[in-house]
Amino acid sequence: MDKVQRLRDVSDADVAAWHEVVVASVAHDLPGEPAPTLDQVHGHLATPGAGSRHLLWIARAEGVVTGVARLRLFEGAGRRHLGEFTLHVHPGHRRRGVGTTLLRTVARAARDEQRRTLVVEASSQTSGASFLEANGFTCALSLSLLLLDVAAARGVEEIVGTEHPGYRLTRWLGVVPDALAETFAEAKSSMGDMPTGKMDFGTTTWDTDRVRDMAEVVEKRGDTLLTVAALHDDAVAGFTELVIPVGDGTRAIQYDTAVVSPHRGRGLGLWVKAAMLDWLRAEWPAVREIETDNAEDNTHMLAVNERLGFRPLRQTRQYQCDPRMIH
Missing domain, CATH: 3.40.630.30 (Gcn5-related N-acetyltransferase (GNAT))
Structure with missing residues (x-):
């Protein structure tokens, strides 16, 4: 027993x-x-x-x-x-x-x-999905898990070199610089309109304390957090984050990528992600792959990732259930 x-x-x-x-x-x-x-x-x-x-x-x-x-x-x-x-x-x-x-x-x-809500992720290829469904969980969001061979990424130099009048690139390791903390928190909050299916995720309020706390958690775990941002008038207009896990470090994990609403439609998401790849190749050559996931109806980010050379790895599902239904 x-x-x-x-x-x-x-x-x-x-x-x-x-x-x-x-x-x-x-x-x-x-x-x-x-x-x-x-x-x-x-x-x-x-x-x-x-x-x-x-x-x-x-x-x-x-x-x-x-x-x-x-x-x-x-x-x-x-x-x-x-x-x-x-x-x-x-x-x-x-x-x-x-x-x-x-x-x-x-x-x-x-x-x-x-x-009131329990959430969990399971690959559609494993017995975990049927186990959850048998115990009352419902699939509320389908995700495409993608993988990029960093060395084979397409058009990185060309994309990074593309002019974006009024914008400039910056980057940092770990905690956001104080001068950017407030607008970075605002940019993180702009993710509130990304597709989440029927998931009861609630709302996340990002402020300067929270963005610093998140980075400090990554550091305490021994991981490395990289951020590339596009600035407009010294304010963060878009950004992408990547974490290199402690240990093996050959596969990095994509964290958040977002562009603030007034700055969308200018290719900033593709720009910052290409700049991240350029940085990785130059200073973290041990990183061979990047793993990310996208909601299957997030067509814009899927197109960005496809442009860079990400390929489908497998499907995953986000499940949820009221814990009162489990006995």
Whole structure:
């Protein structure tokens, strides 16, 4: 019988066991895809995301860790109704009720925290999708996961060299410079109109404290945050963010890309993303790939990514459910 334990003080042994389960799960469900390194797992367990806290559980049977679950509880105004979770069961211990037990534990905690919505992502190619649907989750958003070979990206120099009268490029590592913090927060807020399907994500309010907090979380985890922005009259008109995970570092993860509404239609999104690729090639040659995802109805960003050479990798789905429906 598997016993679920809440982790309050995460030990090195807990991190190692968690990592082992996730690596085995990814190898089974998504063969060929890179699994997170031990350092990456440690960073995510030790440091919750900005504007949130998290709860952690492991399932054990006869002293062996069989599954893990993490529930992220958003704290900011407009998102206190929301919980986001990840759940992995070791392939050698599946179909024994481990996943169901962990899911019920997560749902009970979400109810105790007065959350009305649980969200989770699953690849359409794995058994996770059918597991979620069997437990009352509905697909509210379909995403295309894309991958770019950095060396093979198309037209980078030409795009970067294109004139954009009234605009200039800038870039920074980590926390945004003080002089740009306010307009960068405003630019982050402009993402509120991006397609989110029927997801009950709520609203995120970006201010100078939040953009700094987000960057500091990335730094605490040991990852590297790169930002390229297009400025208009010394204000951020558009930007793109990329994170190079600690450890292997050969596959970077695309974070946010946005252009402020009055500046759209001028090719700034493509411009900043090409400039990011130019920067990577020059100073982070170990990064060979960039992973991103787009809502399937976000035709503009899909076109930008296709122009640069991103190729489809797989489909993923965002699921949601009222935790009161899970017992």
